Amino acid sequence: xxxxxxxxxxxxxxxxxxxxxxxxxxxxxxxxxxxxxxxxxx
Amino acid sequence: xxxxxxxxxxxxxxxxxxxxxxxxxxxxxxxxxxxxxxxxxxxxxxxxxxxxxxxxxxxxxxxxxxxxxxxxxxxxxxxxxxxxxxxxxxxxxxxxxxxxxxxxxxxxxxxxxxxxxxxxxxxxxxxxxxxxxxxxxxxxxxxxxxxxxxxxxxxxxxxxxxxxxxxxxxxxxxxxxxxxxxxxxxxxxxxxxxxxxxxxxxxxxxxxxxxxxxxxxxxxxxxxxxxxxxxxxxxxxxxxxxxxxxxxxxxxxxxxxxxxxxxxxxxxxxxxxxxxxxxxxxxxxxxxxxxxxxxxxxxxxxxxxxxxxxxxxxxxxxxxxxxxxxxxxxxxxxxxxxxxxxxxxxxxxxxxxxxxxxxxxxxxxxxxxxxxxxxxxxxxxxxxxxxxxxxxxxxxxxxxxxxxxxxxxxxxxxxxxxxxxxxxxxxxxxxxxxxxxxxxxxxxxxxxxxxxxxxxxxxxxxxxxxxxxxxxxxxxxxxxxxxxxxxxxxxxxxxxxxxxxxxxxxxxxxxxxxxxxxxxxxxxxxxxxxxxxxxxxxxxxxxxxxxxxxxxxxx
Numbered sequence: 001x002x003x004x005x006x007x008x009x010x011x012x013x014x015x016x017x018x019x020x021x022x023x024x025x026x027x028x029x030x031x032x033x034x035x036x037x038x039x040x041x042x
Numbered sequence: 043x044x045x046x047x048x049x050x051x052x053x054x055x056x057x058x059x060x061x062x063x064x065x066x067x068x069x070x071x072x073x074x075x076x077x078x079x080x081x082x083x084x085x086x087x088x089x090x091x092x093x094x095x096x097x098x099x100x101x102x103x104x105x106x107x108x109x110x111x112x113x114x115x116x117x118x119x120x121x122x123x124x125x126x127x128x129x130x131x132x133x134x135x136x137x138x139x140x141x142x143x144x145x146x147x148x149x150x151x152x153x154x155x156x157x158x159x160x161x162x163x164x165x166x167x168x169x170x171x172x173x174x175x176x177x178x179x180x181x182x183x184x185x186x187x188x189x190x191x192x193x194x195x196x197x198x199x200x201x202x203x204x205x206x207x208x209x210x211x212x213x214x215x216x217x218x219x220x221x222x223x224x225x226x227x228x229x230x231x232x233x234x235x236x237x238x239x240x241x242x243x244x245x246x247x248x249x250x251x252x253x254x255x256x257x258x259x260x261x262x263x264x265x266x267x268x269x270x271x272x273x274x275x276x277x278x279x280x281x282x283x284x285x286x287x288x289x290x291x292x293x294x295x296x297x298x299x300x301x302x303x304x305x306x307x308x309x310x311x312x313x314x315x316x317x318x319x320x321x322x323x324x325x326x327x328x329x330x331x332x333x334x335x336x337x338x339x340x341x342x343x344x345x346x347x348x349x350x351x352x353x354x355x356x357x358x359x360x361x362x363x364x365x366x367x368x369x370x371x372x373x374x375x376x377x378x379x380x381x382x383x384x385x386x387x388x389x390x391x392x393x394x395x396x397x398x399x400x401x402x403x404x405x406x407x408x409x410x411x412x413x414x415x416x417x418x419x420x421x422x423x424x425x426x427x428x429x430x431x432x433x434x435x436x437x438x439x440x441x442x443x444x445x446x447x448x449x450x451x452x453x454x455x456x457x458x459x460x461x462x463x464x465x466x467x468x469x470x471x472x473x474x475x476x477x478x479x480x481x482x483x484x485x486x487x488x489x490x491x492x493x494x495x496x497x498x499x500x501x502x503x504x505x506x507x508x509x510x511x512x513x514x515x516x517x518x519x520x521x522x523x524x525x526x527x528x529x530x531x532x533x534x535x536x537x538x539x540x541x542x543x544x545x546x547x548x549x550x551x552x553x554x555x556x557x558x559x560x561x562x563x564x565x566x567x568x569x570x571x572x573x574x575x576x577x578x579x580x581x582x583x584x585x586x587x588x589x590x591x592x593x594x595x596x597x
Contacts, residue, residue: 033260037258
């Protein structure tokens with residue numbers, strides 16, 4: 001058995017920035033879908 | 043199909059097979075064969091992750107879902123980006139850092155051999171069957187469309203896939219995935235462009251017409267556990283499902299284990315996080331545009347050509363009567379759609395919706411006729427896109443799309459064969475049969491296992507129609523443990539968790555999902571993953587705590 005504490009490397013600052021970008025892009029995508037829906041669906 | 047289209051399909055199949063075989067020389071030891079010596083660049087791994095998840099079902103079934111149900115299926119993927127983020131900071135460093143071949147191997151290091159073997163066994167059963175269904179879906183459609191035996195259509199896709207996967211291992215799979223992803227994206231972009239160009243109305247009018255019958259309704263914010271696709275089931279249930287699929291399923295884990303480093307593995311997952319929702323939206327948009335296209339071009343009454351022929355021959359009078367009604371309803375719908383384009387108002391939209399209901403009413407009767415005549419389920423949504431591709435796309439593009447459908451099936455199957463062979467050899471053969479053996483023996487065993495799983499998948503695919511209920515049972519059984527396996531991996535990251543807790547928790551999680559499935563069958567399946575994972579963690583921690591106290595007490 002191994003301890004989970006043996007796991008390497010926590011997320012780097014660069015990776016954290018990337019994650020924030022990913023989530024921002026997804027929020028943008030959902031917003032676009034909502035705009036498409038609200039504009040064209042009566 | 044035009045000769046040029048056939049040439050494109052044949053050249054593509056030959057190219058993938060030959061290129062895979064070329065990679066044999068870089069896969070001469072077990073780590074190279076199964077993990078590419080952990081040397082692949084992040085972008086190739088990332089495209090392979092996407093290609094593995096995008097099967098022919100996506101190209102045929104999801105596009106058809108766009109045509110019949112609109113964009114709402116997109117909500118299924120809302121949990122994916124968040125899941126990728128969580129996997130990137132949790133499971134990826136654990137699994138990549140542990141230098142394991144399989145996700146389940148890690149479970150033995152953390153817990154014990156029985157937890158590892160049970161999870162690996164569950165993976166082999168469900169993925170072995172699903173591998174067959176992935177080939178069967180396009181196989182059945184192509185068999186009906188081209189009038190070929192299903193064994194032949196399965197062999198056309200299955201033989202080159204098995205060949206390059208056996209010979210080239212994960213290197214061949216990954217690099218074939220990269221090409222297949224490029225082909226699939228090209229085909230989708232080309233079809234959207236052609237559909238827009240062929241429409242007699244502007245893109246804005248096309249969207250207004252589609253929107254008037256709810257095809258652009260992408261978001262549903264109602265919190266309803268019985269609704270399959272809502273914003274909340276996608277974000278919450280979808281996150282658990284995607285974490286389980288991308289973080290604990292060997293067919294996906296093996297992709298990122300081939301990356302050079304933990305950060306490269308994380309970056310490879312971020313490709314899906316960025317592009318999965320836009321890509322799926324594009325796939326569904328293909329369907330929406332095909333729906334609009336067939337408002338102005340006469341679609342067949344029955345899209346499945348085999349069923350159409352048999353219904354016409356068996357009951358010609360009834361068929362002709364329905365065809366006449368169908369023609370009249372289509373003419374009304376065409377006029378109503380043009381009415382919206384000319385003057386978008388409540389009255390024109392109501393007229394269009396009424397005409398659409400009449401068309402669907404006639405089609406329902408025609409489908410009932412086909413079902414009565416053939417004795418087979420007559421749902422023909424999966425034949426809508428093949429019909430459009432074969433009869434309404436320009437020469438050349440038809441071949442590219444058919445090749446893309448085959449590519450999608452092949453890339454998904456190849457990754458699964460590769461991962462099935464890895465789990466078979468590493469988690470069973472090396473663990474229980476031959477713990478110490480020369481590298482060459484494990485390599486040989488991996489190739490044999492790949493070939494055997496490939497043959498198994500082709501047999502399942504060929505007999506998929508008659509095995510229908512069995513496959514459904516296995517898939518349903520599979521949904522019982524997806525969330526539960528995720529729960530075990532979550533437990534693995536909690537220091538207090540113990541082996542006994544993990545094993546009992548896994549069983550409890552599966553039982554809980556089974557109970558919900560049979561007791562409340564109306565609960566949408568995405569929530570099963572949440573129930574399974576949470577039960578495993580709660581029960582696992584409780585049992586771990588009790589077993590620790592028992593040990594302390596016995597001292």
